[in-house]
Amino acid sequence: MSAIRVEGLNYRYGAKQALTDVGFEVGQGRFCALLGPNGAGKSTLFNLLTRLFVPPAGQIHIAGHDLQRASRAALAQLGIVFQQSTLDLDLTVRQNLTYFAALHGLSGKRRALRIAYVLERLDIADRAEEKARALNGGHRRRTEIARALLHDPKVLLLDEPTVGFDAAARAAITDHVHDLTNDGTTVLWATHLADEVRPDDRLIVLHRTRVLRDGLAGEIAGGRPLQQAFLAMTQAPG
Ligand SMILES: Nc1ncnc2c1ncn2[C@@H]1O[C@H](COP(=O)(O)OP(=O)(O)OP(=O)(O)O)[C@@H](O)[C@H]1O
Known part of the structure; x- marks a missing residue:
């Protein structure tokens, strides 16, 4: 069963x-990169995958659940990181996590265990008691x-999560997220x-509203640096 299945999506x-x-x-x-120049349609696709928008045509399945017909079950299997940060900067890292865990109905020992696990997984346990404002x-x-x-x-969706960082x-960030697939x-x-x-990442190149290429990144790059191959395919006239 595919973790994400998208068919015939139009918007x-x-x-x-x-x-x-x-x-x-x-x-x-799998780690799947969705690569596309500005305006290719990446944010629109994310808004459909997270059900902020409803597609007029096409289907989306998340972990086997139809996002349209079984949206609760599908969304329960989705973690989302939007482009704009939504942390409360006046709360500590742990408080931010605790608040969000409560929104998901997590409490007691399970909540404590999940918070400890995710802090460890992203290697930020030593910052847990600091206010988010104090973090870079x-x-x-x-x-x-x-x-x-x-x-x-x-399934974890991230919309251009590194924009603006050194x-x-x-x-x-890229290393940590690749590591999550383990x-x-x-x-x-x-x-x-x-x-x-x-x-060895899966790569989908979105260009001018369509899937231009879909395969292994190394194969799509075809022996060139991927950036070079990407520019050649997205700057070609047409
Ligand atoms: N609210 C809107 N009204 C009209 N056109 C829009 C709207 N939002 C996006 N578009 C257009 O739809 C197309 C896809 O936009 P989208 O934001 O999904 O692309 P993107 O790949 O995420 O680009 P970026 O990296 O710039 O966010 C673009 O041509 C964009 O101008």
Whole structure:
């Protein structure tokens, strides 16, 4: 069973087409990069995957659950990190996590165990009692990723999670998220930065509202640096 299955997805804003017949599947425990230039449709796809928007045509299954017909079950298997940070900067890291865990109905020993686990997983346990305001951007982002994992989702979606960070913070976040797949978590990582994608990652290139390429990143790069291949395919006339 695929962790994410998308079929025949279309979306338009008035007369402006944003997604055209988008379809793909991502297997459990895979890291899948969704690479596309600005305006390709990445945010629109995320808004459909998280059910902020409802597609007029097409289907989305998350961990086997139809997002339209069984949205509760599907959304329960989804962890989401949006582009804009939504941490409460006046709360500590632990308080931010505790609050979110309560929203997911976690309490008592299970809540304490999940918080300890996600702090450890994102390597931020030593910052747990600090206010989010005191953290740098990279650590804040890792706190948000930890928060998205509290309810133990099978699928983690991240929308351009490294935008605005320096190279060291970007590398740390990228490494940590790749590492999550070792636990069987499936990751869909939207980016327009080809250097965040590894050769053995699954890669979907979105361009001009459509899936342009879908396969192993190393194969799509075809022996060139991926950035070079990406620019060649997305800057070609047409
Ligand atoms: N609210 C809106 N109204 C009209 N057109 C929109 C709206 N939101 C997005 N679009 C258009 O839909 C297309 C896809 O946009 P989308 O934001 O999904 O792309 P993206 O790949 O996420 O780009 P970016 O990296 O710039 O966020 C673009 O042409 C964009 O201009």
